[in-house]
Amino acid sequence: MNGMNEFRAGWVIVALVMLFVVGCENTAGNNGRLEPVATNANEPPVKEQPIDPASMEQRIVVGFSQLGSESDWRKANSRSIQEAAKEAGIRLLFENAEQSQEKQFEAIRGFIDKKVDVIAVSPVIESGWEPILQEAKLAGIPIILADRAVKVSDPSLYVTTIGSDFFEEGRKAGKYLLDKLRNEPGPIGIVELQGTAGSSPTIERGSGFRDIIGERGDLVIQRAEPADFTVEQGRETMRAFLQEMGSDIRVLFAHNDDMAIGAIEAIEEYGLRPGEDIVIISVDGTRKAFELMVEGKINCIVECNPLLGPILMQAVREIMEGRTLPKRIVPQESVFTEGVAEKEAANRQY
Template sequence: MKKVWKSSAFLLVAATMFLTSACGSSSPASTSGSASPAATKAAEAAKPADKKIVLGFAQVGAESGWRTANTKSIQDSAKEAGIDLKFSDAQQKQENQIKAIRSYIAQKVDAIAFSPVVESGWDTVLKEAKDAGIPVVLTDRAVDSKDTSLYKTFLGSDFVEEGRNAGKWLVEKVKDQKGPINIVELQGTTGSAPAIDRKKGFEEVIKSNPNLKIVKSQTGDFTRAKGKEVMEAFIKSAKAENTKMDVLYAHNDDMALGAIQALEEAGIKPGKDILVISLDGTKDAFTAMKDGKINVIVECNPLMGPQVMQIVKDVVAGKEVPKRILTKEGVFPQETAEKELPNRQY
């Protein structure tokens, strides 16, 4: 009787082991029937590489031709790179950008890129992105945060150097002139990196010539309409004070073009009666320069989309990237306008 019980117990244990083994082979991790646990693990690890990168991009707005070209470059390049782009237009309001960035964090995107409306006030939201493990790339404009770990890199122009280049051209242009040379300045959006830096670089250089003096300086908010409005006020003030405006230094093309319209309506010939210096390098500005209305353009290249997408791919992959990446740009005096105009892509 004991022998029979022992035999039965042995058969029961064997059957249980067989059933357990059979259940294991039918689990989701082994549905192919031939994949080993190691192979299955490797296949799962490979999945993220095939996953489409999701990028949240918070744009400043559409305040200028330069910005429109920058947006198009970002959108076209994302499509070409196979990146899923979530795009927002902040309409030049910081609160809208912060709201968009928080939305991207909530959506758990793979990376965030943005062009800050102004330099300050970003630490809190950037820390939220860092805590969520989402890398941030700054494009076109910088932030003034002391904690540089809040972003991976900053891709854009050297705005101070752009201001210096504008100043160098002017100093050389008027080196033989005697007496005071009055400059009126159209600044970009107050508090923005390009407005701060382009002013700084320009002033740094022109102080070498004591005849050069900025007599009026006001923001035109980087728009054509505001540039025209402020220039009209400058003209009215100059007439009332019986002073001459010798140079216009505009922080971007759209403000310069608006100012040109105001000058012409007042019977002043831009490019002749008053030297016009502009920054960016849009097709409209080169057309105006070809027509003799702008004397020099310092380029600021908006077509940074391909660089942005490569940087995003690298940071998502965990690669180290330089903290500061510059775009290539040039200085174009009036005599180059006709030759260069066909090369303008924006």
């Protein structure tokens, strides 16, 4: 009898082991992954909830040092970058340097401390960047220059520059002037409202403009002064030009729309007609400038596109994927004159 009981007990143990093995097999899917098992034959399996990628802490992080908010162009540029980062799912650390190179250096060191993936910067001026870019390179963080360039002895300190060809913008302004005044005898007096002293647009736009108007010896630049890309400085500097030279001024070349807008106010205060007594050429292409061109107060606008955000964020993704970028990326831009002003004004996004 004891033998029979032992025999039956042995079979119970075997049966329990077999049930355990079958149960384990039923909970294993492909490649041994565990699958959810129903606790009741009438209930469906419990499924795992998908993970929201936006909640993961693996997003690309970009530190961006903007040089300021001195103009409508710059504000549109900042909005474009912020919106493009959001659209791309990239975390953007945005710092406004308020026209201070020292603040830009502080921002970049802060980005290095935070171990961001990429640093982008719109430099206030061209010079003085080598040491801080070296710091970023030693930290293994790639640098993208946005809008403006820098002068360094080692080009490997940055990956690429995204922005307009300022020298070509100056040449476009010069070509328009040669055509506009081709039948007008000289000498023809020109004044120039430059941007921030030492900045790449100021240097290159001025050089490109002179490269072209030099073909005509009777086109004379009487005065050229920095006006910091602002309406207020454009107005004050133009007032000073008019007090000194008055109606001898035939042409104004303004390095951006905001300075041109300020200068127009000064010209009208003086009693001259902007766009008629003084030919006005500007750079940027803001809606306000196009509205003034519709009124006949600006003769030519050389476009400088501020909407660099999508290009910048695409460049960031290319870098993170290990791809090689060209050293210079230039957006497509145009030249606009009075004939298309009304139509184009409605198309402006800034």
